[in-house]
Amino acid sequence: MKIGILGTGIVGETLGTKLVQLGHTVKMGSRIAANEKGVSWSKKNGPNATSGTFADAAKFGSMLFNCTSGLASLQALKLAGSENLSEKVLVDVSNPLDFSKGMPPFLSIANTDSLGEQIQRTFPRVKVVKALNTLNASLMTNPKSLAQGDHNLFICGNDSDAKKIVVSLLTSFGWNEGNIYDLGDISNARGTEMILPLWIRLMGKFQSPMFQFKIVR
Amino acid sequence: MKIGILGTGIVGETLGTKLVQLGHTVKMGSRIAANEKGVSWSKKNGPNATSGTFADAAKFGSMLFNCTSGLASLQALKLAGSENLSEKVLVDVSNPLDFSKGMPPFLSIANTDSLGEQIQRTFPRVKVVKALNTLNASLMTNPKSLAQGDHNLFICGNDSDAKKIVVSLLTSFGWNEGNIYDLGDISNARGTEMILPLWIRLMGKFQSPMFQFKIVR
Numbered sequence: 001m002k003i004g005i006l007g008t009g010i011v012g013e014t015l016g017t018k019l020v021q022l023g024h025t026v027k028m029g030s031r032i033a034a035n036e037k038g039v040s041w042s043k044k045n046g047p048n049a050t051s052g053t054f055a056d057a058a059k060f061g062s063m064l065f066n067c068t069s070g071l072a073s074l075q076a077l078k079l080a081g082s083e084n085l086s087e088k089v090l091v092d093v094s095n096p097l098d099f100s101k102g103m104p105p106f107l108s109i110a111n112t113d114s115l116g117e118q119i120q121r122t123f124p125r126v127k128v129v130k131a132l133n134t135l136n137a138s139l140m141t142n143p144k145s146l147a148q149g150d151h152n153l154f155i156c157g158n159d160s161d162a163k164k165i166v167v168s169l170l171t172s173f174g175w176n177e178g179n180i181y182d183l184g185d186i187s188n189a190r191g192t193e194m195i196l197p198l199w200i201r202l203m204g205k206f207q208s209p210m211f212q213f214k215i216v217r
Numbered sequence: 218m219k220i221g222i223l224g225t226g227i228v229g230e231t232l233g234t235k236l237v238q239l240g241h242t243v244k245m246g247s248r249i250a251a252n253e254k255g256v257s258w259s260k261k262n263g264p265n266a267t268s269g270t271f272a273d274a275a276k277f278g279s280m281l282f283n284c285t286s287g288l289a290s291l292q293a294l295k296l297a298g299s300e301n302l303s304e305k306v307l308v309d310v311s312n313p314l315d316f317s318k319g320m321p322p323f324l325s326i327a328n329t330d331s332l333g334e335q336i337q338r339t340f341p342r343v344k345v346v347k348a349l350n351t352l353n354a355s356l357m358t359n360p361k362s363l364a365q366g367d368h369n370l371f372i373c374g375n376d377s378d379a380k381k382i383v384v385s386l387l388t389s390f391g392w393n394e395g396n397i398y399d400l401g402d403i404s405n406a407r408g409t410e411m412i413l414p415l416w417i418r419l420m421g422k423f424q425s426p427m428f429q430f431k432i433v434r
Binding site: 104106107110111112146147150151154181183184187188190191192194195197198200201202205206208210211212213214215216217 | 321323324327328329363364367368371398400401404405407408409411412414415417418419422423425427428429430431432433434
């Protein structure tokens with residue numbers, strides 16, 4: 001599949017590298033085409049890894065990942081261009097965490113709205129699937145590195161077919177389909193974004209991001 | 218120990234009954250002394266179980282549990298009387314969930330504040346310990362009924378000795394001390410209250426409240 005990754009941080013890089021390893025062709029986008037991290041990542045990952053602007057990556061991918069900082073996501077997606085996003089599955093991995101007032105961070109959107117919903121409202125023709133926003137990047141693409149993969153992911157979105165495509169891709173990362181909980185429509189992004197304050201506190205307590213939520217039933 | 222329970226709902230009743238079974242003497246308080254649920258509960262649970270007003274229960278207990286609805290907690294605690302609360306450990310089990318606009322509920326306080334913090338600020342001489350607000354009542358007092366107790370509790374509060382007392386009581390309920398994560402001061406109530414929207418969505422999905430969060434490391 002041709003996949004566009006928006007954002008060149010650790011999340012974008014980790015997902016992009018895994019996707020290339022799985023045989024996909026990936027274009028990583030950022031504000032400027034000459035972004036050092038994007039260029040360096042594409043050089044390291046062979047001919048199926050390229051980089052460019054947000055618009056280049058969005059245009060390239062038949063499926064997209066939003067790996068930009070949550071506070072900058074709407075602006076990044078506007079730069080990507082709604083015509084380049086339209087009708088595509090957009091996996092929204094971001095969280096609207098605001099660290100500007102120090103620790104603990106707060107969410108810039110929460111409770112009666114969410115970033116996932118804002119993106120869906122702003123780009124109504126995009127098929128937003130909120131996923132992978134509740135765990136560390138290295139666990140996203142290598143779930144079995146922790147407790148043999150015995151922990152959970154939450155996804156949500158308005159388009160059932162889009163969610164099926166995302167679940168299928170996640171299983172190719174090593175996730176067991178039974179460990180992925182579909183919460184329903186995109187308004188459930190509120191719930192998954194709102195567990196970030198607890199996640200961040202636990203990361204501080206453990207001095208490590210290598211942990212995960214599991215729902216015990 | 219003499220324990221005061223504020224609130225006669227399922228949480229108060231479940232905790233009160235367990236505490237009486239463990240040999241404590243418990244007074245359950247509500248807005249009016251003649252509250253049917255309080256009177257009925259005390260009749261069922263023998264001479265160590267009594268009921269009265271919020272103020273009666275608060276005065277009676279050397280340790281207190283706030284099991285009132287989160288939206289009514291501050292008012293209930295004001296009725297209990299700050300002089301009756303002062304210097305006591307108050308386990309705050311409540312969540313500021315507002316169902317007035319239908320499902321999904323939202324939190325009346327969130328993100329940059331929490332109900333736990335509001336209670337601590339309003340009653341600075343009370344030792345507030347936020348605990349037990351992230352799971353179903355029957356699991357609070359019988360953790361081993363699910364996955365042999367292999368799931369987690371989160372507590373927080375400003376007073377270390379108060380947290381030790383709470384952890385000790387929780388172990389008497391069947392909790393393993395190693396499964397109880399102390400998150401730090403009371404500001405961490407934000408994180409534990411904010412996982413309720415996800416909890417409620419999962420309860421709807423599972424059509425059961427018999428599940429729990431576990432942190433996999």
